Amino acid sequence: xxxxxxxxxxxxxxxxxxxxxxxxxxxxxxxxxxxxxxxxxxxxxxxxxxxxxxxxxxxxxxxxxxxxxxxxxxxxxxxxxxxxxxxxxxxxxxxxxxxxxxxxxxxxxxxxxxxxxxxxxxxxxxxxxxxxxxxxxxxxxxxxxxxxxxxxxxxxxxxxxxxxxxxxxxxxxxxxxxxxxxxxxxxxxxxxxxxxxxxxxxxxxxxxxxxxxxxxxxxxxxxxxxxxxxxxxxxxxxxxxxxxxxxxxxxxxxxxxxxxxxxxxxxxxx
Amino acid sequence: xxxxxxxxxxxxxxxxxxxxxxxxxxxxxxxxxxxxxxxxxxxxxxxxxxxxxxxxxxxxxxxxxxxxxxxxxxxxxxxxxxxxxxxxxxxxxxxxxxxxxxxxxxxxxxxxxxxxxxxxxxxxxxxxxxxxxxxxxxxxxxxxxxxxxxxxxxxxxxxxxxxxxxxxxxxxxx
Numbered sequence: 001x002x003x004x005x006x007x008x009x010x011x012x013x014x015x016x017x018x019x020x021x022x023x024x025x026x027x028x029x030x031x032x033x034x035x036x037x038x039x040x041x042x043x044x045x046x047x048x049x050x051x052x053x054x055x056x057x058x059x060x061x062x063x064x065x066x067x068x069x070x071x072x073x074x075x076x077x078x079x080x081x082x083x084x085x086x087x088x089x090x091x092x093x094x095x096x097x098x099x100x101x102x103x104x105x106x107x108x109x110x111x112x113x114x115x116x117x118x119x120x121x122x123x124x125x126x127x128x129x130x131x132x133x134x135x136x137x138x139x140x141x142x143x144x145x146x147x148x149x150x151x152x153x154x155x156x157x158x159x160x161x162x163x164x165x166x167x168x169x170x171x172x173x174x175x176x177x178x179x180x181x182x183x184x185x186x187x188x189x190x191x192x193x194x195x196x197x198x199x200x201x202x203x204x205x206x207x208x209x210x211x212x213x214x215x216x217x218x219x220x221x222x223x224x225x226x227x228x229x230x231x232x233x234x235x236x237x238x239x240x241x242x243x244x245x246x247x248x249x250x251x252x253x254x255x256x257x258x259x260x261x262x263x264x265x266x267x268x269x270x
Numbered sequence: 271x272x273x274x275x276x277x278x279x280x281x282x283x284x285x286x287x288x289x290x291x292x293x294x295x296x297x298x299x300x301x302x303x304x305x306x307x308x309x310x311x312x313x314x315x316x317x318x319x320x321x322x323x324x325x326x327x328x329x330x331x332x333x334x335x336x337x338x339x340x341x342x343x344x345x346x347x348x349x350x351x352x353x354x355x356x357x358x359x360x361x362x363x364x365x366x367x368x369x370x371x372x373x374x375x376x377x378x379x380x381x382x383x384x385x386x387x388x389x390x391x392x393x394x395x396x397x398x399x400x401x402x403x404x405x406x407x408x409x410x411x412x413x414x415x416x417x418x419x420x421x422x423x424x425x426x427x428x429x430x431x432x433x434x435x436x437x438x439x440x441x442x443x444x
C-alpha cells in the first residue's frame with residue numbers, strides 16, 4: 001500500500017474507540033510505523049477532525065426541540081392507540097344500535113359521557129395540536145373570545161394557570177350543546193387542554209372523579225356548578241394535579257366563576 | 271428485535287446530531303427544527319420497517335435527507351416559495367444558532383466544498399457516521415465514500431486556510 005492509498009483509507013478513520021477494531025484500517029495504521037510523513041499527516045488530520053467536530057458541536061438545537069419531538073411522538077402513539085378503539089366503538093355501536101336506540105332519550109346516559117370523552121380526546125390529541133379559532137398567548141383574550149361567541153368558559157381559572165401562556169381557544173358545539181376548548185402552555189413545553197361544556201349534555205351519566213390515564217394522556221373531569229370540565233395533558237399526572245386540583249380549584253366549587261351558561265349560539269359541530 | 275423501539279431514548283441520544291445535519295442542509299434554524307421533528311415522527315410511524323436497530327442512525331439521516339430533497343422539489347414545483355442560496359446565507363448570518371463564530375466559519379467552509387464531497391463530509395463530521403454508515407445512507411460504494419472523504423477534507427482544509435475569520439482554525443501558509 002502506498003502512502004496516498006493509506007491516506008485515503010485513514011481519511012475515514014474517526015478514533016481508536018470507534019474504528020480501531022475495523023480491520024480495513026489495520027494495514028494503513030501499521031504503515032505509519034515505517035512512514036514518518038504518513039504519521040505526521042495522520043496526526044494533523046486527526047487534530048483537524050477533532051477541532052472541526054468540536055466547533056460544529058457548538059451548534060445548539062433550540063431549547064424546546066426535544067420536548068416538541070417527544071410531544072409529537074406521544075401524540076402519534078395516542079392516535080395509533082385511539083384508532084382501533086374508535087373502530088371497536090363503531091362496531092359495538094352497530095351491534096347494539098337497535099337496543100341503544102330503544103333506550104336512548106335526550107338525557108343520554110353513560111354512553112353519552114364516553115362518547116363525549118372520546119370526541120374530546122380525539123379533538124385535543126390531533127397531530128400538531130387541536131384546531132383553534134383564536135391563537136394567542138393571552139388568557140384574557142381567549143376568555144373574551146369565548147364570551148363573545150357565547151361559549152361556556154371557566155372565569156375562575158386555577159391560580160397557577162392564570163400566569164401561563166395559552167396557545168389559544170376554540171368555541172364549538174357538541175350534540176347541540178355549546179362547548180369550548182382552551183389550551184395552556186406548561187413550562188416544560190407540554191400542553192394542558194381545558195374543555196368546558198354544560199353538564200346537561202351528559203344526561204344522567206355519572207362523571208368519574210380523579211385523574212385517569214388514556215394512553216399517554218392524563219385526563220380529569222370535574223363539575224363546577226352547571227358546567228363539566230375536562231382537563232387533558234400528556235404532562236405527568238402529578239403536574240396535572242398540582243396545576244388544577246391544588247391550585248385553588250376547591251375555592252371555585254359551587255357554581256362560581258362559570259360563565260356562558262344558558263347561552264345557545266351554536267357555531268359549529270365538533 | 272423488540273416490536274416497539276425505545277423512541278424516547280433514541281430521541282434523547284440523536285436529536286442533536288440530527289438537528290445539526292438538518293441545519294447544514296437547510297441553513298435555517300426553523301426549517302432544521304421542523305425537519306428534525308418530521309424525521310422522528312416518520313420513525314414513529316414506520317418503526318416496524320426498521321429491521322435492524324443498529325442501523326437506526328443511518329435510517330434517520332437517510333430519511334432526513336430524503337425529506338429535505340422532497341421539500342426542495344416541492345419548492346421548485348411552487349416557485350412562489352423561493353429560497354435562493356443568497357437568502358440562505360442571510361438566514362445563517364441572522365440566525366442565533368451559530369453562537370460560536372468558529373462554528374459559523376466551519377459551516378461556511380463546508381458550504382464551499384464541492385457538492386459531491388460536502389454531503390459525505392457533513393455526515394462524517396455532523397452526524398459522526400462511520401464510512402459504512404455513510405455508504406448506506408447515500409447508497410454509494412464504500413470506496414467512493416473514502417475517496418470523497420479524502421478529497422473533501424483537502425478542499426475543506428484549503429477553504430479554512432483562506433478564511434479571514436479571527437478564529438481561524440487553520441493558519442494560512444506563509
